[in-house]
Amino acid sequence: MKVFLSGGSGFIAAHVLDILLEHGHTVITSVRSQEKANKIKEAHPNTPASQLEFRIVKDIAQEGAFDEAIKIDGLEAVIHTASPFHFNVTDVKKDLLDPAIIGTTGILKAIKKNAPSVKRVVITSSFASIVNPSKGNSWTEHTYSEEDWNPITEEEAVLNPSNGYRASKTFAEKAAWEFVEKEKPNFTLSTMCPPLVIGPIVHYLNSLDSLNTSNQRTANLMTGKNKSEIPDTGTYIWIDVRDLALAHVKAIELPEAANKRFFITAGYFSNKEIAEIIRKNFPALEKELPAKDVKGGDYPKEGLYKE
Numbered sequence: 001m002k003v004f005l006s007g008g009s010g011f012i013a014a015h016v017l018d019i020l021l022e023h024g025h026t027v028i029t030s031v032r033s034q035e036k037a038n039k040i041k042e043a044h045p046n047t048p049a050s051q052l053e054f055r056i057v058k059d060i061a062q063e064g065a066f067d068e069a070i071k072i073d074g075l076e077a078v079i080h081t082a083s084p085f086h087f088n089v090t091d092v093k094k095d096l097l098d099p100a101i102i103g104t105t106g107i108l109k110a111i112k113k114n115a116p117s118v119k120r121v122v123i124t125s126s127f128a129s130i131v132n133p134s135k136g137n138s139w140t141e142h143t144y145s146e147e148d149w150n151p152i153t154e155e156e157a158v159l160n161p162s163n164g165y166r167a168s169k170t171f172a173e174k175a176a177w178e179f180v181e182k183e184k185p186n187f188t189l190s191t192m193c194p195p196l197v198i199g200p201i202v203h204y205l206n207s208l209d210s211l212n213t214s215n216q217r218t219a220n221l222m223t224g225k226n227k228s229e230i231p232d233t234g235t236y237i238w239i240d241v242r243d244l245a246l247a248h249v250k251a252i253e254l255p256e257a258a259n260k261r262f263f264i265t266a267g268y269f270s271n272k273e274i275a276e277i278i279r280k281n282f283p284a285l286e287k288e289l290p291a292k293d294v295k296g297g298d299y300p301k302e303g304l305y306k307e
């Protein structure tokens, strides 16, 4: 299959790219600069240039950003992962909401207009678009599922970066489903709603400072940043990036994945457990880790939403 992958320089996208290539697909991936394209090319020295191509899309928040990039003969599927996931923002609308929402609606419009051969679209949404933060983590009678939607409003979205990120994913995913309903395009949609994604880093990093957001908690524990207190876990469910990447690829390969939302998780975790896993498996890092009796990072005493 010929597949367009947006945001190929990202943590999750790099795993999606590897699995697409392993499964024999041809990949055209968008990145923000030629330097980023070169790094991906260097990481795949044995992949023929005809199986891995690049398009430069500098800013997905610009209307029409994907219009030219998506013009690819015989393109069959699109996996849209690009979206900002960080809390280092000064303007929630400009830095988080616009790239997420305009990026998502923009790629869908571009496919409809300029890539009519596309049959399958997969979008990386998030548990952020499912969770109801007003219920807290201790909504012990509730089991989250694909039926749930984060009820966040536009007013709440701009209150702080954390709300901004959750709203960016909720509004973008809603906009995608609305697009499909209203525009009735030639393609089917599947959305992936992972909670915290952790696992091996296979994409190029300039330095540890440019590590993606979801892996930072593990890096912080390993580098002595949490020795006196383990931070609150926040979201208590996770998924291995390799499983999530495989799910993205399966969603373009399997007809039964069409028009479905996938809440995909491996179960509960806590920051304290991450610290103990590192202690057990990497004894050389003991001096960087919080001592066993350091406070913080455990499960809430009141319990958690149900599994």
Ligand code: NDP
Residues within 6 Å of the ligand: 006, 007, 008, 009, 010, 011, 012, 013, 031, 032, 036, 057, 058, 059, 060, 061, 081, 082, 083, 084, 085, 099, 124, 125, 126, 127, 169, 193, 194, 195, 196, 197, 198, 212, 213, 214
């Ligand atoms: P990364 O930060 O590693 O990847 C984000 C990607 O989006 C990068 O390729 C980045 O490009 C690109 N991007 C961001 N903003 C823009 C923009 N304005 N214009 C063009 N490209 C842009 O994070 P992840 O791999 O973790 O995230 C990938 C997707 O998964 C996102 O949609 C995220 O919301 C979602 N997700 C992630 C979770 C996690 O725990 N990691 C959990 C749930 C969902 P560049 O590298 O050039 O900055």
